Amino acid sequence: MRHLIALFVCSLVIATASANEPAHASASAAAALEPAKTVAPSIKPALPSIKPPIVLPLSPAAQAAKDAEAEAQLSAKIATRLAAMRANQIARAAAAANARKAAVRHKEAVAAVAAPPVVPPYHGNHWSYEGETGPANWGRNPDWAQCGIGTRQSPIDLRDGMKVDLEQIMFDYKPSSFNVTDNGHTIQVNLSGGNYISLQGRSYELIQFHFHRPSEERINGKGFEMVMHMVHKDSEGKLAVVAVLLERGKAQNLIQTVWNNLPLEKNDTVAPSIVLDPAEILPAKRDYFTYMGSLTTPPCSEGVLWLVLKEPMQASPAQMALFARLYPLNARPIQANSGRVIKESN
Numbered sequence: 080m081r082h083l084i085a086l087f088v089c090s091l092v093i094a095t096a097s098a099n100e101p102a103h104a105s106a107s108a109a110a111a112l113e114p115a116k117t118v119a120p121s122i123k124p125a126l127p128s129i130k131p132p133i134v135l136p137l138s139p140a141a142q143a144a145k146d147a148e149a150e151a152q153l154s155a156k157i158a159t160r161l162a163a164m165r166a167n168q169i170a171r172a173a174a175a176a177n178a179r180k181a182a183v184r185h186k187e188a189v190a191a192v193a194a195p196p197v198v199p200p201y202h203g204n205h206w207s208y209e210g211e212t213g214p215a216n217w218g219r220n221p222d223w224a225q226c227g228i229g230t231r232q233s234p235i236d237l238r239d240g241m242k243v244d245l246e247q248i249m250f251d252y253k254p255s256s257f258n259v260t261d262n263g264h265t266i267q268v269n270l271s272g273g274n275y276i277s278l279q280g281r282s283y284e285l286i287q288f289h290f291h292r293p294s295e296e297r298i299n300g301k302g303f304e305m306v307m308h309m310v311h312k313d314s315e316g317k318l319a320v321v322a323v324l325l326e327r328g329k330a331q332n333l334i335q336t337v338w339n340n341l342p343l344e345k346n347d348t349v350a351p352s353i354v355l356d357p358a359e360i361l362p363a364k365r366d367y368f369t370y371m372g373s374l375t376t377p378p379c380s381e382g383v384l385w386l387v388l389k390e391p392m393q394a395s396p397a398q399m400a401l402f403a404r405l406y407p408l409n410a411r412p413i414q415a416n417s418g419r420v421i422k423e424s425n
């Protein structure tokens with residue numbers, strides 16, 4: 080009986096404490112149970128000076144019956160209380176398990192979003208502008224990883240440029256000997272040395288120029304029919320590419336000279352005994368956009384200074400159509416800007 084009472088008191092104390100009631104409240108709750116003990120008859124003789132409460136003594140049989148009844152009631156109360164506590168425990172454990180499961184599911188969902196699709200690496204040297212060997216798969220070749228994971232890639236959509244007083248690009252081009260090659264990706268014109276641009280105290284030599292259809296770069300979302308990329312290199316090997324956008328219009332002399340000397344076969348080169356002046360393709364107004372980007376073909380190396388002339392030049396529909404017969408589409412899609420600064424001439 081004593082043990083049961085003590086257990087009941089304890090469970091009540093725990094229950095009331097867990098209900099965040101003040102400590103004195105649980106103490107008084109325990110005190111409220113004290114009279115249960117005083118139910119037992121006092122065997123002390125009543126002192127005449129104090130008037131004790133009148134307690135009628137019970138017969139031993141009646142007392143035993145009463146004790147048994149109280150014990151049964153208390154046992155029932157304790158059983159109810161324990162059942163409630165156990166149910167509470169089970170519910171809490173289930174809630175914790177659910178939370179753990181939800182956390183695992185969340186982790187899996189995040190991993191599924193973050194993990195790149197499982198694609199086997201590609202070790203070939205062939206690449207193209209569509210399908211299995213197209214731009215979306217260039218990064219599968221470990222040597223061309225930058226194409227897939229680089230954050231300074233080209234081309235980009237040139238928008239929200241910072242309009243500033245940009246230093247003028249100094250062009251020092253002159254009639255030069257050249258050869259024309261069809262490298263399987265574009266028509267490329269390789270130049271003999273002696274053609275330079277200079278800016279920011281650096282001098283870059285024009286190595287080659289080539290064409291893309293449509294233009295790879297966009298200006299405020301607008302694409303152009305073609306673009307010519309003039310690739311320059313400084314003495315440390317740093318690259319600067321001048322992009323000349325081409326729109327439909329009158330025939331362009333320099334382009335005609337190149338077309339006149341197209342090789343008959345891919346990976347073949349024609350080296351005519353004439354000269355070509357790259358200055359002919361430059362617009363009169365040389366305002367430009369500039370940003371740091373990459374090669375737009377594998378291996379997509381970064382650290383390339385891009386200089387995109389704002390004013391487009393023209394080529395005739397027949398000149399455009401001729402290139403389209405060889406390369407109807409040889410433009411890499413627009414790449415993420417990733418917070419890069421774009422400056423443009425004021």
Ligand SMILES: [Zn+2]
Nearest residue numbers: 289291308375
């Ligand atoms: Zn290019």
